[in-house]
Structures are given as C-alpha cells and as structure tokens.
Amino acid sequence: MTEISELPDAAKDFLLPYLPSRDTILAAPNRPHITLTYACSLDSMISLAPGVRTTLSGPETKSMTHYLRLKHDAILVGVGTAIADDPSLNCRYPGVSRDTQPRPFILDPSARWNVADSKVRRLASEREGKSPSVIHSDALFSEEQLDAMTSEGESDVPNAERVFVRGGHSTDSSVTVQPRHIDWLDLLRVLKRRGVNSMMIEGGATIINDLLQHPDLVDSVIITIAPTWLGQGGVTISPSPQVKNGERVNAANLHQTSWRQFGSDAVLCGRLTR
Ligand SMILES: NC(=O)C1=CN([C@@H]2O[C@H](COP(=O)(O)OP(=O)(O)OC[C@H]3O[C@@H](n4cnc5c(N)ncnc54)[C@H](O)[C@@H]3O)[C@@H](O)[C@H]2O)C=CC1
Numbered sequence: 001m002t003e004i005s006e007l008p009d010a011a012k013d014f015l016l017p018y019l020p021s022r023d024t025i026l027a028a029p030n031r032p033h034i035t036l037t038y039a040c041s042l043d044s045m046i047s048l049a050p051g052v053r054t055t056l057s058g059p060e061t062k063s064m065t066h067y068l069r070l071k072h073d074a075i076l077v078g079v080g081t082a083i084a085d086d087p088s089l090n091c092r093y094p095g096v097s098r099d100t101q102p103r104p105f106i107l108d109p110s111a112r113w114n115v116a117d118s119k120v121r122r123l124a125s126e127r128e129g130k131s132p133s134v135i136h137s138d139a140l141f142s143e144e145q146l147d148a149m150t151s152e153g154e155s156d157v158p159n160a161e162r163v164f165v166r167g168g169h170s171t172d173s174s175v176t177v178q179p180r181h182i183d184w185l186d187l188l189r190v191l192k193r194r195g196v197n198s199m200m201i202e203g204g205a206t207i208i209n210d211l212l213q214h215p216d217l218v219d220s221v222i223i224t225i226a227p228t229w230l231g232q233g234g235v236t237i238s239p240s241p242q243v244k245n246g247e248r249v250n251a252a253n254l255h256q257t258s259w260r261q262f263g264s265d266a267v268l269c270g271r272l273t274r
C-alpha cells in the first residue's frame, strides 16, 4: 500500500483556495460545500475498464487525496465504484484521529452493494475509519423491506447505517424521473441536516459526468492527471453533449484554474462555470 506523507507547505497553499472554509460553507447554507475530485489519464479515463480498479495517482497525489479527505466531513462514491474498488474511504494522512476521519457515503439507490462484506465496514469495526452510510431510494422498497433493513432506527448491518432518501420524485410535473434517480439537491439537503458541512465526491464516472453539469452544486473541482494513456475501452470522463440555440456547445468549463506538479502528475484545480 502506498505510504501517505505530509504535503509540503507550498502544495497546501496551492490547494487552500479550493478547500471548504467558513465562508464557502456559509455561502451555500442548505447543502454541504462540494469538492469534486478524481484522477484521470491523458485520454480522460478513470479506469482501464468498467469494474476494474486502476491506480492512476502517484505517491504525491495519493497523499494529496488523503489530505483532501482530512479537510472534508464526508466522502461520497457511487455503488459502481464501491463494487469495483471495495475502497477503504478512510483518511490515512499522518496524525489523523478517528474524530477527524471523514464519514463515507455510498450512493446505492437499490441496495445492490453488499455493505456487510465491505472493507469500509470492516475498517470502521477496527476503528480505522468512520462507519459507512449507504444511501437508498425510498421509492424502491416496500414497507416490509424497509422494516427488514432498519428496525427501530437500527441498521441490519453493524457498523453501517442506511439512509433512505426520496427517489423517483420531481417537483416539476413535466419531468419523468426514474425511481432509482435521486435529485442531487434533495440528497445534499438531507446530508446537510445530518451535520455534513463539506463533502468530497470521488466518483465514479456516472456521478462525475453528471455533477460536471451542476455548477450550482459543486464548489470546486480538483483533478489529478497522470502521465499515461489507458486506451480505448476504459471508463471515460466526458459529460453529455450540450446544445444551446440549436448549436453544439462545450459540455462544461472550469474557470479560476490553477495547476501544480505533484511528483509525475499534474493537478488542476478550478471552479465550474455557471
Ligand atoms: N480514478 C478515479 O479517481 C476513480 C475511478 N473510479 C472508477 O470508476 C468506475 C465506476 O464508475 P461507474 O460505473 O460510473 O459507477 P459510479 O461509482 O459512478 O456509480 C454509478 C451508480 O451510482 C448510482 N447513482 C449515480 N447517480 C445517481 C443519482 N442521481 N441518484 C441515484 N443513484 C445514482 C446509480 O446506481 C449508478 O448506477 C470504477 O471502475 C472505479 O474504479 C471511481 C472513482 C474514482
């Protein structure tokens, strides 16, 4: 396992404007500060193939990821990532205490992932991280299923929690939504009410591609770019095409950008343009 080391002060200074602060948290009082962060190749891929865990970050950017985890209350990944990677989702930065560990959230609307057998739950039981919260869409479960999964507020899995969020609803009657789909703002409001003031969203591709088109919900983007091409057939970051006034336009843009080299990798920070 890669050793996580303390970042040099210059690297911390570089990241600082993009980290959650009192001001950014107060600026969006109904939701957590959101940092979208991932590692990609020169062909904008985050893994070699669907379901294949792929290391892109070098030791310096891996350390950066753990520094970022230290600076957020929570981490969120999608169920595709949880199944593919069986991630730890804890912070292994030097000097971290259990209290300062981020809370892992896994977005798994239909309960596909086996949280009981996961590494993240095991690490929580060994006090190496906080217990994971798995987010489900309430629209997909009957009363009996809900009772089986939670009894008097207790989860069916020790050291893991289930959070049921409204799924498959829309305030706009002209919009048809899938029961599996959870509205991002609804979800972020629920997490804020649960005391999450800052959250880093690490992936996977479905979630990143979607959120790149929600500049109103994302406060900063921090991308590690590794000096390698993964090749065709990989999992790509490339948001849906956008058309304005009948013409194809860029799918998403960053502004207030800064670049820095971390070891062999480049790190790009920026904010999504509204
Ligand atoms: N290099 C990197 O930094 C990272 C790479 N990865 C890679 O990404 C791949 C996984 O990506 P994906 O398959 O796209 O999976 P994903 O992790 O993005 O999960 C997708 C699933 O999340 C749920 N979901 C997403 N948006 C939702 C919404 N609004 N409401 C309800 N549910 C929602 C759905 O069940 C969807 O099928 C893996 O190969 C993993 O290794 C993942 C994270 C970071």
Ligand SMILES: Nc1nc(O)c(N)c(N[C@@H]2O[C@H](COP(=O)(O)O)[C@@H](O)[C@H]2O)n1
Pocket: 038, 039, 053, 054, 055, 056, 057, 061, 062, 065, 077, 081, 082, 085, 086, 087, 088, 089, 090, 202, 203, 224
């Ligand atoms: N920053 C970064 N670099 C890579 O090369 C990666 N593959 C990822 N993946 C993300 O990190 C999670 C694994 O982290 P643990 O060390 O197991 O805690 C993985 O699930 C992705 O979210 N990230």
